[in-house]
Amino acid sequence: MDAPPRRGRKPLQGDPVVLRALALLAAFDAEHRALSLAELARRAATPPSTTLRLARRLVEWGALERDDEGRYVVGLRLFEIASLAPRSHGLREVALPHLEDLHEVSRQHVLLAVREGEEALLVERLSAHGAVEIAYRVGGRMPLHDTGVGLVLLAGAEPEVRAGYLGSLEPAAAERLRRRLADVPRLGVAIFDRRRPAPVSSVAAPVRDRTGRTIAAVSVVVPAGSARPQAYEQVVRATGLAISREMGHRRSG
Template sequence: MADASPVPRRGKRPEQGDPVIDRALSLLAAFDAEHRALGVVELSRRTGMPRSTTSRLAARLREWGALETDARGRYVVGLRLFEIASLAPRSHGLREAALPYLEDLHEVTRQHVLLAVREGGEALLVERLSARAAVEVAYRVGGRMPLHDTGVGLVLLAGAGADVRDAQFALLGTPAEVATLRRRLAQVRRLGVAVFDRRRPAPVSSVAAPVRDHAGRVVAAVSVVVPAGSARPQAYEQVVRTAALSISRGMGAAQRRG
């Protein structure tokens, strides 16, 4: 007599719930700068998945290297993800071309030097060089920053398409705020540099300039972040522009060779 039990079909979506890959990605997305180490209970709560499912997926991701465990048995992001992320062409080629000039800029200013790209509606920090005595900042490599509220963000937003700018305008509260941002972006495009003051976590000024590819498109932004009041931000404009132009030339040469 033939076996009447159902035969599972490989590669099919489960009849109920999200696909396994979506659950695994949701689990990885539970980690952020404020939640770097999470136990199974916390992971279950943050993802909304049952504890048994969370435990099983976390264990499998640990076997693969996407997760590791700390001394307390909590899960943390694994180095395997870092290895894979380092292969991303948008950051790898850019960092390779930019690093010598970022190091020169850091040597001259002895302050924070940032390199960022636009990722959707935010700026993503792909490199940061910092002097030991530099002012405290909240930026970290791999961290995201608002486009309308940072120096690198303003440069990236000024060089983005109208659809990206319109989406940012829609996030602002009043027509007056939109008009102010429009004027600021027009000034960034006209001058080729953004100067931005921020009060928290410590008062700082940021001077940023665009990095362009061989077609003239803004693909990144480089900036120096200095303590507010330590020097006129405009004193850094020329060195930041020079670094951004040098990186742009390197990016253009690399593009033509490819």
């Protein structure tokens, strides 16, 4: 397969060796968790000799490991480093007890996500046995316009972010999305239905910091038709408010 597209619009700048090492790490994704040397070189668009040299250094450091078949996989050292990210670790630590309560009440999927550029990044997921199939995974990215948490995060983003996102869509789609985003602050939640990979409905609410800025979104994902999504509005909204309070937010009025 071709090398995966690089996220973001700014060209990479800096030390070429560092950039090539980062390209090797970016070659992995949910569908490509283990790569041979040839596959790694191809997906990173790096010469095989350079790939081998950098991969050896990354293995020594712990960023990469070798599986039983000799293929390269992401190393635990990266997990250790990533777990220190304040936007996920501190938030997740505060939110987890409330997510567990929401999970106990709903017995469905419970998600916690933050915005990363023009996508939602999933930082926690709790799932019940037998819950409807969903493709979301911790560390995975989701479109802002096509998920409940994404709608909440986009509605709470800076005006220029919303304008840029809407401007990238066809006019009719942009107008529909604009109307949906306008409902989020009024209702305190976003409700989204999708058909694939299985019909589901999600109800999402914002998590705010002490300044009132939306820093995350929490949601419940349920099978479409199992219950009216509106039945979850109150509990999801309350969960978002509870996490927000612990993040320092105080409601006005």
